Amino acid sequence: MYVPQPDGTTKRKYAYGRDYDECDRKRRELIDKSNQGIPTPTRDMTLNQWFDYWLEAIVRPYLSAGSYRTYEQTTRLYLRPYVGSKVMFKLGVKELRAAMTTLAGAVSSKTARQALRVLSASLTAAMEEDFGLTRNVAKLVHVRASTDRGESWSAVEVLRFLAEARRRTVYYPALLLVCLLGLRRAEVCGLRWENIDLDLRTLWVEQQLQRTGAGTVDVDPKTETSKAPLPLPAQCIAPLRWQRMRTAWLRERALASGRLWYDDPAGHVFVTRTGQPWQPDNLYQSLQRVREMAGLGKMNPKGLRKSCGTLLVHLKVHPRVVKAILRHSRISTTMDIYAEALDPDVIEAVSRLDLLLRQPARLERLQEAVERPD
Template identity: 35%
Template sequence: MARRRSNGEGTTYPRKDGRWEGAAYVLTTSGERKRVRVYGKTQAEARQRLAELIAQNDQGIPTADKALKLGDYLDYWLTEVVKPNRRPATYAQCETIVRLYLKPGLGDQLINKLSAPLLQRYANQLLADGHSVSKVHVVKKILSTALTRAEREEVVTRNPARLIELPTLEPGEVEPWSITEASQFLTVARSHRLYGAFLLLMLYGLRRGEVLGLRWQDIDTEKNELHLRQQLQRVGQQLLTGPLKTRASKRDLPLLGPVLRALHDYRERHAVRKTELIFTSTQGTPIDPDNFRRTFQTLCKQHGLRVIKMHALRHTAATILKDLGVPARDTQLILGHSRITTTQELYQHTDTNARRSALERLEGALLGPDSKTKTAPSVRSGLPVVVGDDSGSRQLSRQMLKMGDTITSIISGGAYRIRTDDLFHAICCQETVQERVTEMDRKLKVGRRRWLLGVVAVNLAVKERFESDKNTPYI
């Protein structure tokens, strides 16, 4: 007689196409209990998948009530999650990656059927097609972010995008300007219409968008402060002002005299009236960040200066502050970084001359100012160096070796502890070899007497304690 199935156990049965089908009532993501089906090539496979479905339901994890493709979920994620909650530039980047890479390559895949091997093959194919490692890292990051949201919404039970392995992303080497190069640029740019903007980039290490987004109301002449509250960015075909990159980017900086004078001169000679932005085009429209970059690089080429990226001026300011001895914490607050490690690891640079100077200072501190002209002779470890070849020096050296062994035996036996180096130093400061040996012997005798007195005192104390305990009645 066939066993009667329990309520909620589900059922399996063969299909006309030769496969097996399993079905059970489980809780779905819509909040209702529905009959959900699973399939397998054999009855055992169908039963296993059905058991996994029921176990997931028993743990309180809802099951998707319909097969959802990755492309459909990405459209929902962009519209309902990214666009209302992220900056326009972030949404534009995510939309571009989804439209050009994720939907053409993975859009038809069922989101709950995504696996690590499938996504790994897709990432490897992108690299094989010639896409850069940095771009594939961005694709992985955006896909992983979307699947993490799907995991929170219980559309999927795990995020396989986290398991993708990619080549290590090596950031490009930045070579900021030296103090000399920075000073030369400010000299040649003094007559330029946007000199005040270049001065803000160089002195404060501001971001390009922060400079172009500055308003006249951000210049506080009463408190002599510069308030950074917004930035200008290109999003698609539009130039938009928006919030700063992080909370730490919202900062107040002292308004330096040269900056105030440059801004005053710009307002008198070049500013377009009835605009809240400080730096604008001659027609009063916002300056395109790419045009601002091209103006900077053209100015460098015209005057024979080494051309660097405009963002490298931010690295230049951070490095010069480090070379001037400014604490890293102060530099972090000036640049508006959320973490001090970003300031130290990514923005502050050093060169061979700086490293050589640092090591030479260490050499002088450890080996003395004459370390470059004298060669230290090879001596026994832990013993002083005796320079010279006269008979007195050789006699002193032998005496010191002998006494050094005596001192070592006394110390190792728990006797009075005296620093051997200090003792040798005191000896070497005497005027003659005989006086040095005499002083050495005197210090050793003092040490021995103190040690013997300590031993006697300890023995007496132990003996008195023993006699006292022996005479005390046991209770």
């Protein structure tokens, strides 16, 4: 019979079985899928054809715009040129490993590993769609690459950064929220005045600002656990009040002088000189400019968020409290920060062990005490 393909075309497909009844049952299953509009790929479908269906029918409707953009770019730049022409059902470990090795040599091992993750996600979706794919070849191939765990700043470096930000940028309150509450940059830019209660000193993370094909829109946070009320530190109150007065002053000046002004119906906290919502890319640029002026090492908003978690570790805050502040979906993510941070107790324990092993006479006395009969 002829069945629909993921790319919108139709192809002839055969049903095989041990007897007539089994063949007829499989044929009826194909007819039911066809009537429901469910594609049934043939055995010669290429990965390029599957990527087209996967991106438009699975990724775009159910994942965020940022995830779709990442998957689309990875498939277009790194997967289609190297494995796109391969037949999905015939893709083997050996040829996939060779393709990833070539990609790692042409670009980088880190890029090859990211491409392998995206391919694995797409093949897992193909298995869930019940197309007849029985194994995920991408999970059987490994690319060795250096692990970039990211850097974090000490308390002194964070203070130097904030002191410089207060002098250099009017968006100091935004950078202050990243340092003290570990907000993501899209969450900072998506903040609205209705999400902040300056009297009760409370902030609610309800949405984040993202750029999509349709423009800049507010979307739900990364995970459900990201939606949470957070206490506003005392030093954030005055800068946020100043930010609100600055926006009102910019609006009055623009209307009085006839300049362009965009009345933001959502009431975002951080806006540009023309009233438009401040973009996450602008936050990144402000961070880099302040960092260079302060003479500090490389850092990005994600690393600054991690610095918040690292400082909480040094303050001996319980992991579950750190998880609540950073709003991680899994405690394992929080524990990764704990594992990387040098806890003062660990430093003291290693120092005491070092001191013990540098005293031979004391070790001899301990040995005698162990060997001495009761």
